[in-house]
Amino acid sequence: MQLIVESLETKLGKKEIVKNISLLVENQKFVGVVGPNGCGKSTMLKSIYKSLPPHKGTVVLGDIDVLKTSQKKISQKLGVVGQFNEMHFDLTVEQMVLLGRTPHKKLLEVDNQVDIDIVENALRQTNLLDYKDRSYLSLSGGEKQRTILARTIAQQPQFMILDEPTNHLDIRYQLEILQCVKKLNIGVLAALHDLDTAAQYCDYLYAMKDGRIYTSGTPEEVLTPETISELYQIKCETYKNPITNQLGFVYQI
Numbered sequence: 391m392q393l394i395v396e397s398l399e400t401k402l403g404k405k406e407i408v409k410n411i412s413l414l415v416e417n418q419k420f421v422g423v424v425g426p427n428g429c430g431k432s433t434m435l436k437s438i439y440k441s442l443p444p445h446k447g448t449v450v451l452g453d454i455d456v457l458k459t460s461q462k463k464i465s466q467k468l469g470v471v472g473q474f475n476e477m478h479f480d481l482t483v484e485q486m487v488l489l490g491r492t493p494h495k496k497l498l499e500v501d502n503q504v505d506i507d508i509v510e511n512a513l514r515q516t517n518l519l520d521y522k523d524r525s526y527l528s529l530s531g532g533e534k535q536r537t538i539l540a541r542t543i544a545q546q547p548q549f550m551i552l553d554e555p556t557n558h559l560d561i562r563y564q565l566e567i568l569q570c571v572k573k574l575n576i577g578v579l580a581a582l583h584d585l586d587t588a589a590q591y592c593d594y595l596y597a598m599k600d601g602r603i604y605t606s607g608t609p610e611e612v613l614t615p616e617t618i619s620e621l622y623q624i625k626c627e628t629y630k631n632p633i634t635n636q637l638g639f640v641y642q643i
C-alpha cells in the first residue's frame with residue numbers, strides 16, 4: 391500500500407510548522423524522516439495520520455483519502471506508534487495489545503480465538519509473551535514501547551507510521567524492533583533520530599529542516615557530510631562501516 395502526501399501545511403496557533411510538504415512512500419518501502427529537534431517531524435506525521443489535522447494538502451493511503459475518511463476505516467489500514475505512550479488507566483499487556491483488534495470489530499463485538507491468536511503472535515514477535523499478565527503502567531519505557539508496537543502489529547495494518555520508535559529501547563531491542571517492523575513487509579514512514587539506523591533500515595529518506603523537505607533520496611544520497619552539517623550545525627565525516635557495510639558517521643561540534 392502506498393502513501394502519497396501532497397502540499398501539506400500545518401499551523402499550530404499562528405505558527406506555520408509544516409510548510410508545503412509532499413512525499414511518497416512506495417509499496418512496501420521503509421522510508422525515514424530525519425532532521426533536527428523541532429524541525430516539524432512529529433507535527434508532519436500527526437498531520438498525515440490526522441491526529442493534528444493540517445490546514446492544507448492531501449493524504450492518500452492506497453485508495454483512501456485519509457483526511458476525508460473515518461478514523462475507524464483508517465485504522466483498519468494504518469497503524470501508528472507515537473512518541474509518547476502514557477496512559478491514565480491500567481490494563482495488562484495482553485489487554486493493551488488486544489486493543490489493536492478494535493478497528494476490526496463491530497460495536498460490542500467480543501474478542502474471539504482468532505483475536506487471541508493474533509495477539510499471542512504479536513507478543514511473540516516483540517518478545518513480550520512473559521509479560522502478558524503484567525500491568526502496563528508498571529513497565530519500563532522500552533517495555534511500554536514494545537507493547538505499543540505489539541498492539542500495532544495486532545492491528546494488522548497495511549501501512550505503519552512510527553515516530554521515533556526506538557527512543558526508549560536498548561541497542562538490542564532497537565535492532566530487534568526495526569527488524570521486526572521490516573519483516574512485516576508493509577509500507578513504513580518513520581521519524582528517526584539515529585542516522586546509523588536510518589542508513590541501515592531505510593530504502594529512502596526525507597531530510598527536514600524548518601518545516602520543509604530539505605532534500606530526499608537514498609541514504610547514501612541524503613546522508614552526506616554536507617547535508618548533515620547543514621541540518622544539525624555540526625561537523626561530520628562519513629565512512630563505510632567494514633562490519634555492516636553500511637554508512638557510518640563521526641560527529642564533532
Ligand SMILES: Nc1ncnc2c1ncn2[C@@H]1O[C@H](COP(=O)(O)OP(=O)(O)OP(=O)(O)O)[C@@H](O)[C@H]1O
Binds near residue numbers: 407431
Ligand atoms: N501546540 C504548539 N504550539 C506552538 N508550537 C508548537 C506546539 N507544539 C509544537 N510546537 C512547535 O512546533 C515545532 C515542531 O515540533 P515537532 O514536535 O513537530 O518537531 P520534531 O521535529 O518532531 O522534534 P523532535 O525531534 O524534538 O521530536 C517545534 O518548534 C515545537 O516547539
